Structures are given as C-alpha cells and as structure tokens.
Amino acid sequence: MRTRAAVAVAAGKPLEIMEVNLDDPKEGEVLIEIKATGICHTDEFTLSGADPEGIFPSILGHEGAGVVVKCGPGVKTLKPGDHVIPLYTPECRECPSCLSRKTNLCTAIRATQGQGLMPDGTTRFSMLDGTPIYHYMGCSTFAQHTVLPEIALAKVREDAPFDKICYIGCGVTTGVGAVLNTANVEAGAKAVVFGLGGIGLNVIQGLKLAGADMIIGVDLNDDKKEWGERFGMTHFINPKSLPEGTSVVQAIVDMTKTPFDKIGGADYSFDCTGNVKVMRDALECTHRGWGQSIIIGVAPAGAVIETRPFQLVTGRVWKGTAFGGARGRTDVPKIVDWYMDGKIEIDPMITHILPLERINEGFDLMHAGKSIRAVVVF
Ligand SMILES: NC(=O)C1=CN([C@@H]2O[C@H](COP(=O)(O)OP(=O)(O)OC[C@H]3O[C@@H](n4cnc5c(N)ncnc54)[C@H](O)[C@@H]3O)[C@@H](O)[C@H]2O)C=CC1
Numbered sequence: 124m125r126t127r128a129a130v131a132v133a134a135g136k137p138l139e140i141m142e143v144n145l146d147d148p149k150e151g152e153v154l155i156e157i158k159a160t161g162i163c164h165t166d167e168f169t170l171s172g173a174d175p176e177g178i179f180p181s182i183l184g185h186e187g188a189g190v191v192v193k194c195g196p197g198v199k200t201l202k203p204g205d206h207v208i209p210l211y212t213p214e215c216r217e218c219p220s221c222l223s224r225k226t227n228l229c230t231a232i233r234a235t236q237g238q239g240l241m242p243d244g245t246t247r248f249s250m251l252d253g254t255p256i257y258h259y260m261g262c263s264t265f266a267q268h269t270v271l272p273e274i275a276l277a278k279v280r281e282d283a284p285f286d287k288i289c290y291i292g293c294g295v296t297t298g299v300g301a302v303l304n305t306a307n308v309e310a311g312a313k314a315v316v317f318g319l320g321g322i323g324l325n326v327i328q329g330l331k332l333a334g335a336d337m338i339i340g341v342d343l344n345d346d347k348k349e350w351g352e353r354f355g356m357t358h359f360i361n362p363k364s365l366p367e368g369t370s371v372v373q374a375i376v377d378m379t380k381t382p383f384d385k386i387g388g389a390d391y392s393f394d395c396t397g398n399v400k401v402m403r404d405a406l407e408c409t410h411r412g413w414g415q416s417i418i419i420g421v422a423p424a425g426a427v428i429e430t431r432p433f434q435l436v437t438g439r440v441w442k443g444t445a446f447g448g449a450r451g452r453t454d455v456p457k458i459v460d461w462y463m464d465g466k467i468e469i470d471p472m473i474t475h476i477l478p479l480e481r482i483n484e485g486f487d488l489m490h491a492g493k494s495i496r497a498v499v500v501f
C-alpha cells in the first residue's frame with residue numbers, strides 16, 4: 124500500500140512529507156493506522172545527528188496511538204479495529220530479560236530495532252523509487268500507517284482519545300514510571316527535577332502521586348516555573364538567577380536542610396535534560412548516605428558522565444531508566460485507565476496540535492521552548 128509520512132532524509136534537515144510504500148505485515152507483525160503522535164525530544168536528538176543509532180532515510184516518531192488495520196500470520200492477541208499504543212520497549216514475556224522480572228528492557232528484538240529493521244532483518248517502508256526507508260525505535264509513528272511486531276503493541280480501551288493517549292507511548296509513562304517503578308519514591312520525600320519539559324513535568328506529577336513533600340524544579344527557562352507549579356512543584360530554581368558563587372548543588376543542599384538534619388540533600392533527583400553536567404549536579408545534590416539520582420535524559424554520542432567516586436562511596440546511587448521501567452503491554456493499558464479516571468493529567472501538557480504537513484513547526488516550537496508536547500494528528 125501507499126501511505127503519507129514525514130521522512131527524515133538526512134541528519135539536521137527538516138522532515139519531508141511524502142507518499143511512501145508500505146509492505147504488508149509479515150509473520151507476527153501488525154499494520155496500524157496511526158491517529159496521533161507526539162514529538163519527543165528524542166526524535167529531535169536523532170534528527171540532529173547526535174544519536175549513534177541514527178540512520179537515514181528513516182521515519183521517526185515513537186509516541187503514537189492508533190488502530191489495528193491488518194494482522195500478519197501468527198498474530199494471536201490483536202485483531203483489526205483494536206486500539207493500540209506502539210511500544211519502543213516491547214514486552215515479549217518470553218526472553219531472559221522479561222522472565223527475569225528485574226527489568227523492562229525486553230531483548231527479543233532490540234538488535235534489529237537498533238538497525239532500523241523489523242525482526243526478520245528487512246524494512247517495510249520504501250520511497251516510491253524503491254529506496255529503503257528505515258524504521259525508528261521499532262515504531263515510526265510519523266507515518267499515517269506503520270508496521271510493528273505484535274509484542275510491541277499495547278492494546279488499550281476504545282473510549283480513550285488518541286490525541287491525548289499517544290503521550291503515554293513515551294513522555295507520560297517515562298516520567299511517572301521513573302518515580303513509581305525506578306526510584307520507588309515514598310510519601311514525604313524531597314525530590315529535585317532537572318528540566319521541566321515533556322518528561323520533567325510528568326516526573327513532577329508522578330512525585331505528587333507518590334506523596335512527595337518537597338518537589339524542587341530546576342530549569343534555565345523561567346516560563347517553566349508556572350508549568351511546574353501547575354503539576355505540584357513546590358520550589359523553583361533557575362541556575363542563571365542564583366547569586367554569584369552559589370552553585371545549584373549548594374542551593375539545593377541548603378533548601379533541604381532542617382534543624383534536625385543539618386547535612387541536607389534531596390532524597391531523589393531526576394535528570395530530564397540529557398546534559399551530562401546536569402547529571403553530575405543531579406547526583407551531587409542528593410543526600411549523603413541514601414540519595415538516589417535517576418538519569419532519564421539521553422546524551423549525545425561520545426558524552427560521558429563523571430563524578431568523584433567519593434559521591435558513591437558515601438552512599439549516593441546513580442540509576443538510569445528507559446520508558447520509566449514500564450512493561451508496556453502490561454502497564455500501558457493501566458496508565459490509560461489512570462488518565463481516563465482522572466488520576467493523572469495529560470490534556471494541559473498537549474500545548475499544540477498540528478497536521479502532518481506542519482510537523483516541522485513542532486520541532487521549531489520545541490527548540491524555542493514554547494511547547495510541552497506538540498501532537499500531530501492524521
Ligand atoms: N530514558 C527515557 O526513556 C527517555 C528519555 N527522554 C529524554 O529526556 C530528555 C527530556 O525530554 P523532553 O522533556 O521531551 O525534552 P524537552 O525539550 O521538552 O525539555 C527539556 C527541558 O530541559 C530544560 N533544560 C535544558 N538544559 C537545561 C539545563 N542545563 N539545566 C536545566 N534545565 C535545562 C529545557 O529548558 C526544557 O524545559 C531528553 O534528553 C529526551 O531524549 C525522553 C523520553 C524517554
């Protein structure tokens with residue numbers, strides 16, 4: 124069949140809207156009509172050329188929602204008409220990682236996914252002249268139709284609006300899940316969130332859900348203060364506005380001291396910037412003895428994190444999280460229920476809705492710090 128897509132033709136170039144060929148789903152695969160897709164900072168990261176796994180031409184996008192159109196041979200758990208959310212972290216329930224119960228990082232198809240291919244080592248997309256187009260994060264949601272393996276689709280309830288629940292395909296689940304699954308934040312905790320964008324605000328709403336007492340937001344953009352407060356942030360720091368000679372780490376340590384605890388430091392911190400210097404601050408602002416810092420941000424090829432080992436010797440813990448530690452087919456339908464039951468908010472974070480033809484404006488809005496989430500509807 125033919126479908127419409129925004130194709131990443133080369134690193135650093137705007138996406139090009141074009142008709143593309145899409146082959147039928149093969150064994151264990153499913154053809155989906157994408158109804159809506161968010162634009163995540165990770166799409167921008169890959170388009171910029173900073174992603175060591177970036178491959179072009181490709182169809183980016185990994186935060187979608189849509190409807191099953193056709194199932195390939197052997198598909199057992201889905202049928203045409205089902206509403207689904209694509210999963211860049213699949214859940215096969217059979218691989219050593221899934222069976223370990225220690226991680227959400229299913230390894231069933233990770234190798235081919237990283238090469239922009241379906242599990243059989245081929246691509247379903249091509250240009251009209253036959254040039255292959257690569258898949259992205261196993262999802263490629265910047266296309267009106269796409270093909271995914273069955274194990275990379277979460278079936279969700281049919282009354283949930285596509286233009287909101289697409290955000291559960293990455294940002295919401297990552298932010299809320301980092302708090303509930305990865306950090307296991309307890310009621311009364313003091314936490315810091317670095318970077319109040321589409322992920323950081325969801326960390327804040329996760330912290331609120333977990334009952335954290337003190338939620339400090341850090342961002343270079345003052346407009347993010349109001350955004351953070353909207354979801355439960357209690358204090359805001361713009362590092363650029365600190366008095367000369369005061370570091371963000373010192374400011375946080377001072378803010379978290381009490382007459383009883385004169386050491387200070389956050390119980391938990393979350394990096395949602397992808398900046399390795401920020402990651403260091405995020406670790407070092409946590410409490411001696413027990414502070415946990417969770418890395419969510421994705422850093423460019425070649426970037427490395429550093430700190431004095433003494434920071435770890437004295438009990439601070441550095442952790443990372445992908446997709447908020449969520450097991451997609453199991454957890455995503457539950458998060459859709461949370462949204463439908465009013466337990467979590469999504470609507471205010473969707474700041475812009477655009478047709479596919481204007482998808483590049485979504486990237487411009489992100490660069491300008493003017494959007495939380497821009498969502499493309501088909
Ligand atoms: N680990 C995972 O599973 C996932 C990771 N990510 C990554 O999370 C990061 C955040 O993504 P989004 O929220 O969509 O991006 P975004 O662009 O919406 O937000 C980033 C925020 O960080 C702020 N910021 C930038 N530099 C800063 C600094 N030095 N100090 C303080 N604040 C700073 C910006 O002003 C902005 O508010 C990206 O690196 C993205 O690739 C996104 C989704 C899932």
Ligand SMILES: N[C@@H](CCC(=O)N[C@@H](CSC=O)C(=O)NCC(=O)O)C(=O)O
Nearest residue numbers: 163165174175176212233293421445446
């Ligand atoms: N390809 C990059 C790493 C990109 C990355 O870390 N992706 C996250 C999800 S980010 C979503 O918006 C992830 O799930 N990572 C786990 C994985 O298996 O990819 C690189 O090579 O640096």
Ligand SMILES: [Zn+2]
Nearest residue numbers: 163165293294
């Ligand atoms: Zn994402």
Ligand SMILES: [Zn+2]
Nearest residue numbers: 215218221229
């Ligand atoms: Zn698995």
